[in-house]
Amino acid sequence: MYDKTVRRRRAVLGLLVVSSLILLTAYFREPAGGALHNVQRGILEVVSPIQEGASRALKPVRDLFGWVGDTVSAKGDLKNARTDRDQWRTQAIHNQSAAAENAKLRGLLDLDKSPVDLSPYQPVTARVLVRSPTLWYARITISKGTSSGIRANMPVIASDGSGQDDRGLIGVVDQATGDAAVVRLITDSSVAVPAKSADEQATGVVKPSPGNPRDLIMDSVAKTDTVADNAVIVTQGTVSTRNDLPSLFPPDLPIGRVTRVANPGTSEQTPHLRLFVDTRHVDYVQVLTKQVNDNR
Amino acid sequence: MPAVTPKLLLRIVLLGLGVVLLQVAAVSQIVIFGASADLTPLVVAGVGLLCGSLSGAVFGFGVGLFFDAALLQTMGLTSFVFILVGYGAGRLRELRDPQAVAIPMIVGALATAISTFGYGLMSFMLGNDTPVSFLLLRVILATIILNAIISLPVFALVRRWLGPVLPEDPRRRRRRRAYTTGGLSPLTRA
Numbered sequence: 001m002y003d004k005t006v007r008r009r010r011a012v013l014g015l016l017v018v019s020s021l022i023l024l025t026a027y028f029r030e031p032a033g034g035a036l037h038n039v040q041r042g043i044l045e046v047v048s049p050i051q052e053g054a055s056r057a058l059k060p061v062r063d064l065f066g067w068v069g070d071t072v073s074a075k076g077d078l079k080n081a082r083t084d085r086d087q088w089r090t091q092a093i094h095n096q097s098a099a100a101e102n103a104k105l106r107g108l109l110d111l112d113k114s115p116v117d118l119s120p121y122q123p124v125t126a127r128v129l130v131r132s133p134t135l136w137y138a139r140i141t142i143s144k145g146t147s148s149g150i151r152a153n154m155p156v157i158a159s160d161g162s163g164q165d166d167r168g169l170i171g172v173v174d175q176a177t178g179d180a181a182v183v184r185l186i187t188d189s190s191v192a193v194p195a196k197s198a199d200e201q202a203t204g205v206v207k208p209s210p211g212n213p214r215d216l217i218m219d220s221v222a223k224t225d226t227v228a229d230n231a232v233i234v235t236q237g238t239v240s241t242r243n244d245l246p247s248l249f250p251p252d253l254p255i256g257r258v259t260r261v262a263n264p265g266t267s268e269q270t271p272h273l274r275l276f277v278d279t280r281h282v283d284y285v286q287v288l289t290k291q292v293n294d295n296r
Numbered sequence: 297m298p299a300v301t302p303k304l305l306l307r308i309v310l311l312g313l314g315v316v317l318l319q320v321a322a323v324s325q326i327v328i329f330g331a332s333a334d335l336t337p338l339v340v341a342g343v344g345l346l347c348g349s350l351s352g353a354v355f356g357f358g359v360g361l362f363f364d365a366a367l368l369q370t371m372g373l374t375s376f377v378f379i380l381v382g383y384g385a386g387r388l389r390e391l392r393d394p395q396a397v398a399i400p401m402i403v404g405a406l407a408t409a410i411s412t413f414g415y416g417l418m419s420f421m422l423g424n425d426t427p428v429s430f431l432l433l434r435v436i437l438a439t440i441i442l443n444a445i446i447s448l449p450v451f452a453l454v455r456r457w458l459g460p461v462l463p464e465d466p467r468r469r470r471r472r473r474a475y476t477t478g479g480l481s482p483l484t485r486a
Contacts, residue, residue: 009350016357016379023361023372024422036371043365047317054321065326072329130320132367139368175368182368280327 032175041177044141048180051129052143066281121250121288123157124148128283129180138171138188142285145176149289152176155235155249156183158285160278168254168276169193169235173287181287185279186216186255194239194247195255198232201225206233206255206273216256216273223267231258233273238295246294300351303461308343308351311457312359315339320366331438334408336363338447340378341385341407342400342454346462349386356382370422377414381407404447408440 027036126148130141144150152173159167171185184191187208195206195218202225204218218233237251256273263269300308319335326332340359344352360375385403388394413436 012350013353013379013383016353017376020357020360020372020376020379023375024370027371028422040365040368040371043362044368047320047366050317051321054317055325058322058325061322062325065328069327069329130367131325132369141367 037175041175044180044182045177048129048141048143048177051141052127055127055129118157118286118288120290120292122149122290123286124150124289125284125286126150126181128285131280138185138279139174140171140183140185140279140282140285142181142183142287143179144287145179145181147178150176150181150287151289153248155253155288156285157253157288158277158279158282160281166276168256169249170275170277170279170282170285172248183285186275187279192219193249193255194236195233196236197225197227197258198234201231202227202271203236204271209272216275218258218271218273221269221271223265223269225269227258227261227264227269227271229258229260231271232256233258233271243294246291246296248295250288250292250295300347301461301463304347304458304463307458307461308347308355309358311339311343311454312355312362316359316362316366319363328442329438331435331442333442333446334411334439335446335450336360336374337378337381337407337411338404338443338450339454340382341403342451343458344382344385345389345400345403345451346455346458347386349383349390352382352384352386353379354382356380370419373415373418373422374411376418377411380414381410384410400447400451401444404451405440405444408443409436412436412439 023036026034030036124144126142126144128140129143132139142156150173152175154173155169156171156173157168158170169186171183171188171191174182174184176182186193186206189208189210192205192207194203196203202218202221204221204225206216206218209215209217218227221227233255235249235251235253235255236247237249238245238247240246254276256275258271259274261269261271315335323335324332336359340352340356343355347355356378357375360373360378361371363369363374363378364371385407388403
């Protein structure tokens with residue numbers, strides 16, 4: 001009797017493990033329109049209204065926790081701000097960074113002057129329904145999908161409402177169903193954005209830093225390019241003259257600001273970026289549903 | 297393993313659906329000190345502790361499958377990890393049947409650690425470019441601590457939800473009798 005129970009337990013466990021492995025294999029091998037992907041989209045169609053309802057109902061609770069968290073983190077921010085202030089004061093006294101400061105202000109001015117009139121791109125505003133709870137997927141689910149003209153690979157922008165420098169590119173649409181879509185955030189390792197500095201002194205590809213998804217780097221920057229600290233980084237848009245190679249992103253969408261440059265002046269120079277938008281505090285996004293002039 | 301009655305099965309299915317919906321629609325959006333609680337491994341471990349290894353593993357598989365489907369993640373990945381969590385919790389109950397008050401906290405923390413690290417390891421083995429850093433470790437630790445804190449009420453709720461339809465466990469009945477009679481039956485003492 002005991003042996004039979006043990007055998008049955010092991011058989012069921014083996015069956016479950018094998019089923020998981022078969023699912024994994026099938027999911028990886030099938031195309032995006034395959035049966036398992038369709039099942040996922042079907043389930044998303046069903047649960048997205050529930051998610052939207054719960055998301056609306058729990059907004060006050062989220063805000064409460066956000067307020068508590070912000071209050072706690074504000075103490076740390078104040079300490080950092082004081083350290084920064086002392087550093088800048090020292091630099092001002094020694095008049096060491098007049099040129100760098102000039103460049104910084106120029107970049108800021110460029111950002112302010114570039115309102116990036118988005119109306120030609122037909123932006124569609126959507127609410128954030130779900131933030132992926134796992135640490136490994138930098139994704140969000142939004143409340144609009146194909147019925148609002150949203151398709152895969154459309155750029156997504158947002159504002160986190162923190163004041164200045166609070167608006168910019170946050171990702172691309174990964175998959176869309178009727179009334180919901182999944183956005184792959186710019187902090188995901190699979191997203192790479194062709195970018196340039198606002199003063200057009202450098203070009204490269206923005207992607208997450210290996211080992212730290214909250215720190216973005218601008219890769220493939222030429223040795224001759226110059227990137228100043230605090231420079232504003234924007235999307236590059238399409239540069240190819242060929243019509244069949246358009247960029248996914250329109251030009252001049254703000255991405256972030258350079259925090260430091262590793263190995264400056266060498267062929268391995270790598271600017272590190274801080275995103276303009278804190279993706280953890282985004283409640284609404286805009287999806288740019290139309291390409292204008294092939295994003296040139 | 298307790299026999300799975302239709303009423304128990306119904307409650308387990310409802311529990312699985314409810315916890316995934318609650319997790320993706322509400323709990324995941326509440327960030328406390330940079331981390332979100334994850335109810336799913338706690339509930340899977342809770343079912344394993346109450347119903348045994350086989351039920352825990354099957355429940356873990358189902359919850360993982362629904363979780364992956366609802367979040368458009370790689371199908372089968374969370375199922376695989378949750379099978380281990382449910383089976384492990386169930387085996388703990390079958391082999392040791394621990395009764396200490398802190399058991400839900402320890403099991404909850406272990407279940408969260410296994411699911412988080414297991415998911416990361418599986419993602420890495422499948423070729424996903426998993427970021428590994430001190431920051432990530434800090435968030436994982438925060439999640440484990442958060443889950444350990446909420447594991448007591450979560451386990452209590454799971455026990456309250458499944459308790460009325462769980463068949464009586466003979467080992468616990470014997471233990472209860474031993475407690476009430478000082479370890480011996482009144483006849484033996486006499």
